[in-house]
Every structure is written in C-alpha cells, then in structure tokens.
Amino acid sequence: xxxxxxxxxxxxxxxxxxxxxxxxxxxxxxxxxxxxxxxxxxxxxxxxxxxxxxxxxxxxxxxxxxxxxxxxxxxxxxxxxxxxxxxxxxxxxxxxxxxxxxxxxxxxxxxxxxxxxxxxxxxxxxxxxxxxxxxxxxxxxxxxxxxxxxxxxxxxxxxxxxxxxxxxxxxxxxxxxxxxxxxxxxxxxxxxxxxxxxxxxxxxxxxxxxxxxxxxxxxxxxxxxxxxxxxxxxxxxxxxx
Numbered sequence: 001x002x003x004x005x006x007x008x009x010x011x012x013x014x015x016x017x018x019x020x021x022x023x024x025x026x027x028x029x030x031x032x033x034x035x036x037x038x039x040x041x042x043x044x045x046x047x048x049x050x051x052x053x054x055x056x057x058x059x060x061x062x063x064x065x066x067x068x069x070x071x072x073x074x075x076x077x078x079x080x081x082x083x084x085x086x087x088x089x090x091x092x093x094x095x096x097x098x099x100x101x102x103x104x105x106x107x108x109x110x111x112x113x114x115x116x117x118x119x120x121x122x123x124x125x126x127x128x129x130x131x132x133x134x135x136x137x138x139x140x141x142x143x144x145x146x147x148x149x150x151x152x153x154x155x156x157x158x159x160x161x162x163x164x165x166x167x168x169x170x171x172x173x174x175x176x177x178x179x180x181x182x183x184x185x186x187x188x189x190x191x192x193x194x195x196x197x198x199x200x201x202x203x204x205x206x207x208x209x210x211x212x213x214x215x216x217x218x219x220x221x222x223x224x225x226x227x228x229x230x231x232x233x234x235x236x237x238x239x240x241x
Contacts, residue, residue: 010158014137015099017086017153018146023094024087024184031190032062032087032180040086044178047157051164053176061180061190068163068174077172081198082159084152084205085182088144098140107132112141127208152204153178175201185221 020040025033032038045064048056053066070077088094102110107129112118118141122128139145156176163169175198179187182205206213228240 009161010154011101011135011137013157014147014151014154015101017150018097018099020086021094021097022087022146022150022180024090024181026090026184028184031186033184033186034087037087037180038062041178041180044086044153044157048160048176051157051161053160053164059190059192059195063180063191064176064178065196066160066176068160068171068176070171070173071167072170072172074170074172078199079173079175079197080171081175081177081196081201082156083177083179083201083203084156085149085179085187086153087180087183087187088146088148088150089183092144094143094146097143097146099145100138100140102136102138105131105134105136110136110138112138115141118142149182149205155204177201 017040020036020043022037022040023034024037028034041058041062041064045056045058045066048064048066054069055065055067057066058064098114100113105128108122110120110128112120120128120138137145137147156178160176163171163174175196177191177196179191181187181189231239233240
C-alpha cells in the first residue's frame, strides 16, 4: 500500500474546517462567545479519537485536549505542546465560506468571483510574488477564509495523523490543545495550564513558513466615551464637547 499523502490530508482538512462558521463575538458574556465554535471543537474531538490519540477530552469551556504518547525510550524528555484556536475574527462574516484552490499560481492578479471589487494583487500584497508556482487558497470574496487559525488546526491534525501512523519516529509525550475566542482576547481565560501539562508549547498561528516567534507583547484595552454634540468641525469650538 502506498504511504498516505499527509500534506494533502492537511489541505483536505483545512478546506473542510473553514466551512464551519466559528466567528467569535466581542462583548459576549458567555464562554465561548458563540456556541457555533463548539461544533468545530466537537468535530476535532471526534477526529482525534478516530486517530487513536489518548486523553481526548473537551471541557465545559470548549477547550479540547489530547495526547500523542511518547515513542522515545529516553527518560526525562520534556512534554511539548501544540496549540491553535478555532474562532475567526468578528470583523468579517464567517458564514458560507467557499474556499478556492488556485493551482500553480502563475503570478499577477487573482479576482475573487463573488465580489468583482475583491482582487488580490502583488501591488498591494507583495508576498504573492514569493508564491508563484505554488497552490494558493483564498475565499470567494464576500467572507474571510479563516486561515487564522484553521490553518494551524489543520497542521496540528495532520501532524497528529502522521505521528500516530509512524510510531518508529522517536519523540516525547506531545500535548494538543484547541481553544475558542482567541480573536476577542479571551482565548486563555479558562485555559487549564496544569491540565495541559506541557513543559514547552508552540502556538501554530504565525507568519510565513519556517518562521519561529519567541516573543510577544502584552497589552490592555480600554473604552473611552466622550459626551458632546455632533456638529461641523468648522463651527465646533465651544460646542462639540
């Protein structure tokens, strides 16, 4: 039997995952902020079980955890974790996503069929010049694609599938976590670090292939409200506020 084409299964998974509407919602009191995120999280839980991972679970907040058991015979190998979030930005619709695979991109502009004004061009997206000859995946023009971060989800699932099928590859215990509500700044609100139990962890939610980011920023948000009057700026002195 030929060895499965695992990079292909990553793409197939990604194309399937992006059709799940997992848009999160700013200001929601519930957790996750939208229940539709739970549908994809439940799907991932089922698929992890089908792949034979251990300790597969989804807690009351929607966090999905799983374990790829160690194959290395060495002692003291640290537990490594891999994390990705399932929600997509509330800034744009995630309903009815229609992914399009552009085979062997030849350069130039890419017109998105559902919106004539939506055109990807090397002029405003110079990174396209580095992708000539490669397959590209876009949305159809009226929704976001959801690669942030369903690409990371698909990569982790593809890696899990491969490692479970190849126990001859030596590695320590690996932990997987899929989380909700990252896009609205609440992704770690109920994340159980002790339960995850990884010594080191990587979030697959970065930039270009091969890049590793080892620093981040810390920030707070605030909302400021001014009480005033809507008036033309040319006559606003002493009136607007």
